[in-house]
Amino acid sequence: MKKLFAIAIAGVLMTSCVSNKKFAELEDQYNTTKEELKTAEMKLSACEDEKKSIRESYESQIKTLQNTNAALLNTTGEMVTISKTAATNLERSLESMQEKDLQIKTMRDAINKKDSVTLALVTSLKGALNNIDDEDIQISVEKGVVFVSISDKLLFGSGQYKVTNEAKAVLAKVAKVVNDKKDFEFMVEGHTDTDPISRTNIEDNWDLSTKRATAVVRILQNEYNVDPARMTAAGRGEYVPVASNDTAAGKAKNRRTRIVVLPKLDQFFGMIEEGMKTAK
Template sequence: MKKLFAIAITGILMTSCVSNKKYAELEDKYQSTQDQLKTAEMQLSACEDEKKSLRTSYESQIKTLQNTNAALINTTGDIATISKKGAENLERSLESMKEKDLQIKTMRDAINKKDSVTLALVTSLKGALNDINDEDIQISVEKGVVFVSISDKLLFGSGQYKVTQEARNVLAKVAKVVNDKKDFEFMVEGHTDTQPISRTNIEDNWDLSTKRATSVVRILQEEYNVDPTRMTAAGRGEYIPVASNETAEGRAKNRRTRIVVLPKLDQFFGMIEEGMKEAK
């Protein structure tokens, strides 16, 4: 995913209408949230390991106390009692286990919530777009990120960046879903094949892909009231193909516009931090 953003930024430095500063901020924010997610997963694993260790220690103390109890019964015939020190150690172990259980539950709840929000988004998108040809629109999820890929033939005329009327109907449905899902922000990416293009108002494939991305973003903002602060436009040119450019069929697959929907991970990690504070 980091490589995807790096290539996007290189293209934008050449022709994208999005400022270098905004792209740098977007990349930094994405990298930061990815690092936080990795840290949270490592903390979750460490908590589970520590819980396992505490349980082993707890079971060992129980066994020792049972053996002591048996020895006392055998030697004195009296009912054995747990020593004060043993009882204190056991109490501390139990308390520590409870804290780790709470931390683990908090992390799992946060991760489950994020997954649930992503699943709800995918379900809404598929429901809204279920009457569109599957070859023209594909919805997928990779590492918690939702991708909506729309074919070139549905959105634009050949070598053009003006959105077709049919595509506006599709964008209206996408806009309705994203307007209802405030926990996401997204990037619209334009992609081309390797066929060179040079027209009066289009310099090359970088230029074409960028103009297509900004055309989609502009319609979402101006016609369907999508908050512009949640959107980024990016031209990816010919450099992220999904098929071979050696065939007409492969080139058609590569000519696409992709909407990358990113969960607002700062909210997700805020929930984890609050839960960790409560566990202390």
């Protein structure tokens, strides 16, 4: 994904169609949230390991005490009581296990909530676009990020960056969904095949892909009232293909506009942080 952003930023710098500052902020946000997610996952793993270690220690102590009790009963016939120190240690072990269980539950609840929000978004998008041919528009989820890929034959004419009237109907449906989901930001990416472009008003495929992304963003903003602060336009050129450019079918798949829906992960980690405070 880092490579994806690096290429996106390079595209923007070459075409000057997207704010350098906006891309830098987006990359910083993504890198930060990715590191935070990695840290949270490491903490969750550590909690699981610590819980297992405490449980094993607790079971070992119980077994030792049981053996001691049996030996004393065999030799003296008297009931043995657990010493005050042993009882205190057992109590602390149980309290520690309960605390770790609560912390793990808090992390799982936060992850489940984020996944539920993402699932709701995907369901809404598929419901809004259920009458669109799968070859023209595809919706997928990768690592909690939702991708909406729209073929250029639906959005634009060959070598053009003016959005067609047919495509506006599709963008209207997408806009309705994202306007209802305020917890998401998104990036509109333009992609091309490897065929060189030769038009007086388009310098190269970098230029074409960025112009197409910007055209979609303008439609969403000006005609469907999507908040521009939630959007970023990016040109990826021919450098992130999804199929081989050696065939006409492969090139058709590569000529696409992709809407990358980004969850506000600061809210997700904020929920984990609040849960941890409660667990202490």
